Amino acid sequence: MADDDRQMHRLQTVELDDESLAASSRDQEQERQIAIFDLLEENFFHPEGAERGPYDLKMGLIENRLVLDIRGPDYERRHILSLSPFRSLIKDYFLICESYYQAIRSSTPSQIEALDMGRRGLHNEASEVLRARLAGKIETDVDTSRRLFTLICALHWRG
Template sequence: MPEPGPEPRRIARLDLPDASPLPSAYAEADRRQAVQDLLATNSFDPLGVPGGPFVLHLCVRDGRLVFDIRDEAEEPVRAVALALGPFRRLIKDYHLIVQSHEQAVTEGGHEARIQAIDMGRRGLHNEGATLLEERLKGRIGLDFETARRLFTLVCALHQRI
């Protein structure tokens, strides 16, 4: 039997301390799905921090997005704070697209419109993920899918502010 390798550089548990029910069932389902997908598969490497997997407490404090990174025993290992300013346009556009999607689904019979909205949403996710990767460069290494899911959670956290 092969020797077990080092623990993966990943998020094993996620805590959203500010989590409260979102204004719509669609937004709530989107957040739940992002958390589920993130925990199933992710790549999360706080550079210069040994060990892993990690517990991530993700929240917004004083206008900043805070990545409070802990070990599995909940001991703090690093905190990274990002200004939300660079994300505001994307977050606003994301919320508008979510509202448009909900409206199109509720009204029914708008399959082409729903597909177009979904394409726009994917584009915003990609743009948000790229921005998140850039802003975390040199501090936390992520793969693109992890960044996309984290961007969804950033939007959910920002919705309540």
């Protein structure tokens, strides 16, 4: 992918719908903020039919569906995706993150590393599912879809 393409098709803002957000723990809030920061630092986000960005993205939930409201200079569209393909991934992600947060406070470095490897593997799997679900609607790179999955999870966190 050419650098010009990456610069032209990128997110400039990401917002999570306040009404969709659940209460979160300090660790979850920090992970959400890091995901947004990293996403804005480097991303590739090309909505089908859009000539150029940058784009503003607002993510939320409506009736247990993921809503992506996207705006760009020549583009404005809402995409609604079923979350069914993500349910087990989100549940597993919550479990492994909870274990990871606990391990950071009381486990050995090798135990923390093992949990982190599991968390990354699950993140990669979820990233591929998300990219497949977005096919024909929005093209992203792997890192962008990984961070978007973190934000999908943020919409489900229960503190």
